Amino acid sequence: MGVVNVTPDSFSDGGEWFEPAAAIKHGRELLAEGADLLDVGGESTRPGAVRPSPEEEIRRVLPVIETLAAEGAIISVDTMRAGVAELMLDAGATMINDVSGGQADPDMLALVAERKTPYLCMHWRGHSIDMQNRAEYDDVVAEVIVELGERLDVLRQAGIDLNRVALDPGLGFAKNANHNWEILRRLREFAVLERPLLIGASRKTFLGRLLADEQTGEPRPAVRRDDASVAVTALAAAAGAWCVRAHAVAPNADAVRVAKRWGTV
Numbered sequence: 001m002g003v004v005n006v007t008p009d010s011f012s013d014g015g016e017w018f019e020p021a022a023a024i025k026h027g028r029e030l031l032a033e034g035a036d037l038l039d040v041g042g043e044s045t046r047p048g049a050v051r052p053s054p055e056e057e058i059r060r061v062l063p064v065i066e067t068l069a070a071e072g073a074i075i076s077v078d079t080m081r082a083g084v085a086e087l088m089l090d091a092g093a094t095m096i097n098d099v100s101g102g103q104a105d106p107d108m109l110a111l112v113a114e115r116k117t118p119y120l121c122m123h124w125r126g127h128s129i130d131m132q133n134r135a136e137y138d139d140v141v142a143e144v145i146v147e148l149g150e151r152l153d154v155l156r157q158a159g160i161d162l163n164r165v166a167l168d169p170g171l172g173f174a175k176n177a178n179h180n181w182e183i184l185r186r187l188r189e190f191a192v193l194e195r196p197l198l199i200g201a202s203r204k205t206f207l208g209r210l211l212a213d214e215q216t217g218e219p220r221p222a223v224r225r226d227d228a229s230v231a232v233t234a235l236a237a238a239a240g241a242w243c244v245r246a247h248a249v250a251p252n253a254d255a256v257r258v259a260k261r262w263g264t265v
Helices: 020-033 054-070 082-090 108-115 140-157 177-185 187-193 205-210 226-238 249-264
Strands: 002-005 038-041 075-078 095-098 119-122 165-168
Touching (some): 020 038, 020 054, 020 249, 038 054, 054 082, 095 108, 205 226, 226 249
Parallel strands (some): 038 075
16 A cells, blocks of 8 residues: 655655645556555644644545546545545545544444445544553553454444455554554454454654664654565565555565565465
8 A cells, every 4th residue: 555645744754745746646656666556645643743624635635536546546545534535435536544443523434334435444542633642551452452343343333344344453543662563563463353454554653763863862764764664564464464554665565575475485
């Protein structure tokens, strides 16, 4: 899954693809690098981010999704708003990536059920502005599995076909670095949920802290975390992940190929 952030304040690229023309060009480049699908979003979900208005979110992503979908790209719209999701499905998106798992907008699950769209449901405990205050667990893996299982029950009750649902444990969302590493270390345990698993570790802060400058202690900048992201991709693929969300597609696609071949020897 290639990431197309149409935002001015993304942690990973600093708004480099904020203008529609730049985002469209970037999406084409990611597809050429081997992306199977593109995740297009107009709201930054980095810790502390302030939400744009629905109108602004639509303004950012609509021309990007319309153009790339018309060119044949498989598009996932990264949004927590049912109104935005509905417009983007009409514009050519084929999947909804909802980091709130249907908790941010009460109309989202009804939309997913009605449109029978593939749905990516992430573990979520609150909006970016204060989510890190909720990063408290006794056993992060066990608790995230339980909470995702509860979301699956809610989705089923809303009339959603769970065969169209994939899950995301939500690295960095109401989780500190130790939580993220524990989830990755025990990734195979999520198989109990019997749903495909997406991993979104690319360029995240916990990698920057791992790679911090030895003299200053400053985390490595996001754009210099791709090698570590690729290592996580290879390990996640080997552990059975269905998909990885990546900013730099080509090296991550290579990592998946290596993991697949490794597993067949």
